Amino acid sequence: xxxxxxSGGGLVQDGGSLRLSCAASGRTFSNYVMGWFRQAPGKExxxxxxxxxxxGAIYYADFVKGRFSISRDNAKKTVYLQMNSPKPEDTAVxxxxxxxxxxxxxxxxxxxxxxxxGTQVTVSS
Numbered sequence: 001x002x003x004x005x006x007s008g009g010g011l012v013q014d015g016g017s018l019r020l021s022c023a024a025s026g027r028t029f030s031n032y033v034m035g036w037f038r039q040a041p042g043k044e045x046x047x048x049x050x051x052x053x054x055x056g057a058i059y060y061a062d063f064v065k066g067r068f069s070i071s072r073d074n075a076k077k078t079v080y081l082q083m084n085s086p087k088p089e090d091t092a093v094x095x096x097x098x099x100x101x102x103x104x105x106x107x108x109x110x111x112x113x114x115x116x117x118g119t120q121v122t123v124s125s
Contacts, residue, residue: 020080022034
């Protein structure tokens with residue numbers, strides 16, 4: 001079992017910055033994949049970024065490349081999503097997720113078995 005708790009969401013201005021955190025507890029292994037997804041009202045959940053817990057591979061959705069970055073702190077068992085220059089269209093509930101098989105980062109939500117409760121990010125124009 002893996003438990004995930006997100007934090008750091010809130011209101012941010014267009015062009016500002018925000019850092020989301022995802023604290024993991026329970027069983028965590030270096031080959032696990034940690035992902036960030038988001039869901040805006042009326043839209044499907046979509047992949048944002050992912051990282052192999054060991055740090056070996058990182059993958060971003062095209063719409064955040066160059067603006068967001070994912071990282072992890074092994075000692076704190078925490079994954080971060082640094083959001084730079086967010087736009088109003090980035091407004092969504094952001095979820096942290098964990099995939100426990102195949103150390104391959106991908107955007108298939110159904111392959112991530114564990115999810116956090118989500119944290120709201122609102123970007124004002």
